[in-house]
Amino acid sequence: MRSQLRPHKAMPKLFAFKGIIGLSVLQRFIINILVSTDVVNSSKIMTYHNITVGLPNLVLACEMPLFAIWLLFSYSASPYKNTKLATNQGHLKALAQALDLRDILSAFVRGPVRLLREQKGYGKANNIRLMNGPPSYENMESGIAGRDGHATVHSGA
Structure with missing residues (x-):
């Protein structure tokens, strides 16, 4: 499948999404290690929750514009543009x-x-009625039973 997926640039697309998740998990892991080993301590300005929850989210929010640009180039609209059918209306x-x-x-x-x-129960017009039991596959193939399990009449044409 590599030859079929190569023109679609699947790996940059995959890493664009997985990079966000992976970097977020890595940052939370590193910050949790720093907090648990007392390298980073809470203070009057930064509480424990600010460090463990707010700081990773702040860093991730600052990284999101970079990932947005990466996603913009990974998921380019150019393969889906058809110049013959597209009308630029503004x-x-x-x-x-x-x-x-x-x-x-x-x-x-x-x-x-x-x-x-x-x-x-008004919207059940498309459901299959099973009053007489389900239609057999052979009857449906031969045209004897319709979709609802009842006999159908076919005009010979």
Whole structure:
């Protein structure tokens, strides 16, 4: 699979994500060792929790812009751009389409309606009925039984 994955640059993508986790774990490990061996002590300014929780998160937050740049280059959009189909409509028009209130309001209406239908059992039209038992595979292959297990009539064409 190496030859198939080589054009997709899988290793930089993997290290971009795993580097964040690995560096975070390594930093927490080192800080915990420094605290447990009394190399770093709490004071009036820095409490124990500031050192063990806040300091690793602060350092990681300072490193995140570097990882963001690495992720930007690892997950480039250039392989997915199709110059024949792409129409550049501009950033403002794309933002306006993303924040279209009609989509947001319709989601607020459709969501509860869908929830009520599923609770009352109205949305089960696509489920397979098993009243007469499940259809056998042979009957479905030959066209005798439909998806719901009942006999179907096929017109000879």
